[in-house]
Amino acid sequence: MKTIQTSRFQILIATHSGMCFGVRQAIEATESLLSSRSATILGELAHNPVVQSRMAHLGAHPGQLQNHRAQTPDVVITAHGASDQDRERWKRQGYRILDTTCPLVRVAHQKLANLVAKGYFPVIIGKEDHVEVRGLRGDFSQAQVILQEKDFSKIPQVEKIGLISQTTQPIERVIDLVKALRNHRPEADVTFCDTVCQPTKDRQRSLDDLCRAADVVIAVGGKSSNNTAALARTARAHGCQAYHIEGPSDLRDRWLAGARKVGLTAGTSTLEVSVQAVTKRLQELGS
Ligand code: SF4
Structure with a gap:
């Protein structure tokens, strides 16, 4: 794992953390579509408010997978996937589908x-x-x-x-x-049949290593991110003090009192820029 020394504590960054390839590919494909025409995203592309506001800025409309009605001819199925029934129903109604379901x-x-x-x-x-x-x-x-x-x-x-x-x-x-x-x-x-994905397993294994080394663990990700919440829960189950935050403004100095090693991890829908912002804030608090 990567380490950054500050005068108060060491920051330990989990070897595997942050956005997975499935969510990254879905975001890239959606951004590429939105660069030529507007589209309706059927649910949350990533459980992350930064991604959601970026998509809205690029002209995406919010929609629901089970509604089968959208404001635009193009609709986006997110990396979380959909049932064949829902997919067929959107097609039958004449919508063009960008299907970003993770492999x-x-x-x-x-x-x-x-x-x-x-x-x-x-x-x-x-x-x-x-x-x-x-x-x-x-x-x-x-x-x-x-x-x-x-x-x-x-x-x-x-x-x-x-x-x-x-x-x-x-x-x-x-x-x-x-x-x-x-x-x-x-x-x-x-x-x-084991269908837990490899990026999730990698992040959970890295978290185990992090928990063995750190006094406090910070998990970065949207409040609605299931896997970020699971990272924080697992860290607590390992006996670590752990906090789930969305960004640097959620960090509290009192959480770090007495800590010699502060671990940092992030969910599969968390942007690198969010992790960097939290790292920078931790460095400020540690100096
Ligand atoms: S968490 Fe796993 S299954 Fe879900 S999008 Fe990422 S790589 Fe795919």
């Missing part, structure tokens, strides 16, 4: 479809109201979403249960939940 989200859709084709009852480990999970579930109305052991009661008494995960769930928690389900339903064939 790793497409893999999750494919794995779920394969499990269903093999006769498994589909179960998604994730947050029920998350846009990616709604997209995964959209083509399989029978699918159930679970996040903790108390959700096992949602799964009917079937012989074959096929699980995938939301791409940004912490892998350790996912594996623990799969083990718990196997113990809970020993008579069933419980098959798990």
